[in-house]
Amino acid sequence: xxxxxxxxxxxxxxxxxxxxxxxxxxxxxxxxxxxxxxxxxxxxxxxxxxxxxxxxxxxxxxxxxxxxxxxxxxxxxxxxxxxxxxxxxxxxxxxxxxxxxxxxxxxxxxxxxxxxxxxxxxxxxxxxxxxxxxxxxxxxxxxxxxxxxxxxxxxxxxxxxxx
Amino acid sequence: xxxxxxxxxxxxxxxxxxxxxxxxxxxxxxxxxxxxxxxxxxxxxxxxxxxxxxxxxxxxxxxxxxxxxxxxxxxxxxxxxxxxxxxxxxxxxxxxxxxxxxxxxxxxxxxxxxxxxxxxxxxxxxxxxxxxxxxxxxxxxxxxxxxxxxxxxxxxxxxxxxxxxxxxxxxxxxx
Numbered sequence: 280x281x282x283x284x285x286x287x288x289x290x291x292x293x294x295x296x297x298x299x300x301x302x303x304x305x306x307x308x309x310x311x312x313x314x315x316x317x318x319x320x321x322x323x324x325x326x327x328x329x330x331x332x333x334x335x336x337x338x339x340x341x342x343x344x345x346x347x348x349x350x351x352x353x354x355x356x357x358x359x360x361x362x363x364x365x366x367x368x369x370x371x372x373x374x375x376x377x378x379x380x381x382x383x384x385x386x387x388x389x390x391x392x393x394x395x396x397x398x399x400x401x402x403x404x405x406x407x408x409x410x411x412x413x414x415x416x417x418x419x420x421x422x423x424x425x426x427x428x429x430x431x432x433x434x435x436x437x438x439x440x441x442x
Numbered sequence: 443x444x445x446x447x448x449x450x451x452x453x454x455x456x457x458x459x460x461x462x463x464x465x466x467x468x469x470x471x472x473x474x475x476x477x478x479x480x481x482x483x484x485x486x487x488x489x490x491x492x493x494x495x496x497x498x499x500x501x502x503x504x505x506x507x508x509x510x511x512x513x514x515x516x517x518x519x520x521x522x523x524x525x526x527x528x529x530x531x532x533x534x535x536x537x538x539x540x541x542x543x544x545x546x547x548x549x550x551x552x553x554x555x556x557x558x559x560x561x562x563x564x565x566x567x568x569x570x571x572x573x574x575x576x577x578x579x580x581x582x583x584x585x586x587x588x589x590x591x592x593x594x595x596x597x598x599x600x601x602x603x604x605x606x607x608x609x610x611x612x613x614x615x616x617x
Contacts, residue, residue, distance in 0.1 A: 330576035372572065
């Protein structure tokens, strides 16, 4: 029985792995023959956000718009445009939102500075708390009686057994 | 007392952020094209493919550019409003038939009514990209100098029409 179940499981896994990723196969392959340019196309499309499925790059997305924008990128590379020109072209039409790595400027300051700010705040809180804790145990020295009791305890002669 | 007030204060701040954040529509990405010249295009007309319409032809008039397609579901939603607006003849409406089969587009207008003064055909969506279109329908208000003054992302609603688009159009027509 176990052997049968194992065989079945194996068959299912094998079948899953053998399935071709049909969804991307059709158009994800860069069309140019030039390997340098196709690498550039891949790199550029991975930098650009698809505005339809907003958490995907236009390289990942299969939305129609992403297909069109991939075509634009390839055509512009073929036309001899530089990477910067292509990025500027996209930003000019879709705004900074199209960039997966937003530029540092006034409106994005909180976005870029936020994590550092939170880290500093966290460190500040820790420092304040630790300092408060250091001060907490009362610094008054032990009285003579307490000291004697402590020493007795440490020496392993509990008071109670004596009485 | 302060011990409780600090977390409470932080919680209220967090709540305020969440409240504002949930109210935002992430699909509405502000267009960098506002107050920029409308991209130049020259496209064949839907009803008379022999004729073209260019951005420059609309110079001197305030006009609306409405991006639509027969496959677009939300376009149906805004269509009655556009038909009404077209009848009122307040402002010329140019339709950009975006990534659509011209025949399907014509049939769609035949069934639902044609609010457009002219529709032009953007078969492969290139002009759409120039206008930064990413979700149909979209509507642009363009002034007499050919500058984009407003962009409605998604269907035109009665509220947007009354409060934003028509007041803007009236103001632009005066200048």
